[in-house]
Amino acid sequence: LARRDLPGHGPMLFTTPGTTWYNLGQAxxxxxxxxxxxxxxxxxxxxxxxxxxxxxxxxxxxxxFCWSLDFDAEFLERWFxxxxxxxxxxxxxxxxxxxxxxxxxxxxPKLHRQxxxxxxxxxxxxxxxxxxxxxxxxxxxxxxxxxxxxGCMEQHGESWLWPPMRELISTIxxxxxxxxxxxxxxxxxxxxxxxxxVQAQAEVHSIELWTESNExxxxxxxxxxxxxxxxxxxxxxxxxTGTVQMLALAxxxxxxxxxxxxxxxxxDSKVAMGAANVPRCTFMTLQRQLRRSRTVQLPRGxxxxxxxxxxxxxxxxxxxxxxxxxxxxxxxxxxASSAGGxxxxxxxxxxxxxxxxxxxxxxxxxxxxxxxxxxxxxxAPADGRQRESACCIAL
Numbered sequence: 055l056a057r058r059d060l061p062g063h064g065p066m067l068f069t070t071p072g073t074t075w076y077n078l079g080q081a082x083x084x085x086x087x088x089x090x091x092x093x094x095x096x097x098x099x100x101x102x103x104x105x106x107x108x109x110x111x112x113x114x115x116x117x118x119f120c121w122s123l124d125f126d127a128e129f130l131e132r133w134f135x136x137x138x139x140x141x142x143x144x145x146x147x148x149x150x151x152x153x154x155x156x157x158x159x160x161x162x163p164k165l166h167r168q169x170x171x172x173x174x175x176x177x178x179x180x181x182x183x184x185x186x187x188x189x190x191x192x193x194x195x196x197x198x199x200x201x202x203x204x205g206c207m208e209q210h211g212e213s214w215l216w217p218p219m220r221e222l223i224s225t226i227x228x229x230x231x232x233x234x235x236x237x238x239x240x241x242x243x244x245x246x247x248x249x250x251x252v253q254a255q256a257e258v259h260s261i262e263l264w265t266e267s268n269e270x271x272x273x274x275x276x277x278x279x280x281x282x283x284x285x286x287x288x289x290x291x292x293x294x295t296g297t298v299q300m301l302a303l304a305x306x307x308x309x310x311x312x313x314x315x316x317x318x319x320x321x322d323s324k325v326a327m328g329a330a331n332v333p334r335c336t337f338m339t340l341q342r343q344l345r346r347s348r349t350v351q352l353p354r355g356x357x358x359x360x361x362x363x364x365x366x367x368x369x370x371x372x373x374x375x376x377x378x379x380x381x382x383x384x385x386x387x388x389x390a391s392s393a394g395g396x397x398x399x400x401x402x403x404x405x406x407x408x409x410x411x412x413x414x415x416x417x418x419x420x421x422x423x424x425x426x427x428x429x430x431x432x433x434a435p436a437d438g439r440q441r442e443s444a445c446c447i448a449l
Contacts, residue, residue, distance in 0.1 A: 068125045068218040073156040080123060083158065091121055098163070100124040104136040111165055112335055122161040125218045127225045130161075134256035134277045137341040138163040139284070139318055141214035159218045169337040170329045172315035176378050177328040178304055184297040185371050191271070191295070192264045193302035194364025195352035199227050202260040202273040202289075209289040223275070227258040254280040254349040261288075261306075263299040264364065272299035278352065280345035283307050284316040298367055300327070305370030308377050310350045314340060 069075040075083055088097060098107055098120045107120065120138075122129075133140045140163040146156070172178055203224070207215055215223075256279040263272040272295040274288030290296035307315060317324045320331050332340075353365065 068123075068159040070156060075156060075158040083123065087121060087123075087160065096120045098122045098124075100126050100129040104132050104138070108136050108138070108165060108338060112338060118164050118166055120163045120165075122163070125159070125161060125222060127222050127229070130222045131226055131256055133163045134258075134284070135254070135279055135345065137338055138165050139286070140164070140219075142216040142219035143214070144212075144216050159216055161218075165334060166319060166337075167334050168320060168331040169334065170317040170320040170324050170331055171337070171340075172304070172317060172324075172327065172329045173313070173332075173340075175304075175308055175374075177330065178301075178374060178378065179326070179328040180301060180371065180374055180378070181297055184294060184301055185368070185375075187294055188298045188302060188367040188371050190266060191298055191302070191367040192266075192364045193299065193306060193367045193370050194262045194264065194354070195259055195306065196227075196231065196354050197260070197364065198262050198270055198273070199224070199260040201270055202262060202275060205270065205273055205289040205291070206275060206287045210287065213287075215287070223258055227260070230257050254345045254347065257349055259352060261299065261303050262364065263290075263295055263302065263367065271295045274299065274303070278312070278350050279341070280347045281311060281313040281350055282316055282341060282344040283312050283314070283350070285318060298371075301374060302367035302370040305373040306352055306365075307350075309370070309373050310352055312350045313344055316341075 078086075084097065091097070094117045096107065096111070096116065098104070099122065110116070111120075130140060140161055143160050143162050145158045145160060203215065203220060207213075256277050259276050259278060261274045261276060262270055265271055271292045272288070272290040275286040277284040277286065288296065288299070290299065304315065315329075316337075317329050320329070
C-alpha cells in the first residue's frame with residue numbers, strides 16, 4: 055500500500071500502486087465517490103475549516119458522515135479536536151470485478167445525531183462484582199500503545215482500523231509522546247488553551263489493564279480534548295476484565311480532572327453503566343466549551359519493561375465511588391471539579407441550555423435527559439431530527 059501524493063495537496067489516495075484506483079488519480083476517484091455518496095455526505099478536503107464544517111452540518115441537519123481522501127496526521131487531529139469520530143472504510147476495486155485486491159481506503163468522519171455520554175459523573179453505576187475483582191488488576195495510560203492496537207484488532211478485526219488509520223493514529227501518538235517528554239525535560243508546564251485563546255489539541259491515548267503478573271488483559275484507544283475523553287475502541291481477553299477496565303478508567307478520568315466521558319454511539323452496555331444520549335447540538339456545545347480548558351493529562355504507566363504498570367484498579371474505582379458520594383452530599387453540584395466540588399463547565403452548559411426555557415417542556419426534557427433528574431415534562435419527540443431541533447431552540 056502507498057499514498058499517491060499530488061503537488062500542493064499533500065497525501066491523498068491510500069491504495070495499492072498500479073491498481074485501477076491508483077491510476078485514476080484523485081480527480082477520477084473523487085468523481086466516482088461523489089456519484090456514490092451524492093449530496094448525502096459532504097466531501098471535505100484537508101485545507102477546509104472543520105469548525106465551519108461542523109456548524110454547517112448542524113445548521114442544515116445533514117447526515118452523520120462526511121468523506122475524504124486526505125490521509126494526513128494533522129488533518130485527523132483536527133477532526134478529533136472538532137468532535138468528529140473519523141473511521142476508515144475499505145472499498146473494493148473500481149472495475150467490474152470489484153476485486154478486493156484493489157482496495158481504496160476512504161476516511162469517513164462521523165458527527166453522530168445522538169452522542170452517548172457519561173455526564174455528569176454521578177450517573178455512573180459501579181458494578182460491585184467488578185469492584186471486587188479489580189483488586190487483581192492495575193490500570194495505566196500510554197504504557198503499551200502498540201499492544202492495545204493489536205488487542206483491538208484481535209477482538210474486532212481490522213474493522214475501521216485499516217492500515218492508513220493505524221498509521222495515522224500511531225504517528226500522532228508517537229509525536230505527542232515525544233513532545234510531552236521534551237517539555238518534561240525542559241521543565242515546561244502544559245500550555246493552557248484558555249490562556250492562549252485557542253482550542254485544546256486532541257491527544258491520542260491508550261489505556262491498559264494488567265494482571266499482577268503484568269499480563270495485558272484489557273484496554274482501549276481514546277482521545278482527550280480539553281476536559282472531555284472520547285473512547286474509540288477497546289478489547290478484553292478475560293471475562294469481566296472489560297468492565298473493570300472501564301470503571302478503573304473512570305477513576306483515572308475523574309482524578310485527573312476530566313468532566314465528561316464521550317462513549318460515541320449508544321449501546322446497551324453503555325446505558326447500563328449510566329450513560330445517556332444527547333442530541334448532536336447539545337454535544338457540540340459541550341465539546342466546544344470543554345476544549346477551551348487545558349487538555350487533561352493522564353498519569354502514565356511504565357509498561358512491561360518497567361515492572362508493575364500503572365496504579366491499582368481497585369483504588370481507581372474507589373475514587374469513582376468517593377466522587378459519587380460527594381456529589382450526593384452536594385445536590386447543587388451535579389458535576390464537581392476534581393479539586394473541591396464546585397460546579398464544572400459541563401453542568402454550566404446544562405444550566406445555560408435550560409435557563410431560557412426553564413418553564414417549557416423542551417428545557418425540562420434537556421435537563422432530565424442529561425442529569426437524570428425526574429422532570430414532569432412530557433417525553434421529547436421520538437424522531438431524532440425533531441428532538442435535535444427542539445434542543446437547538448433551547449440552546
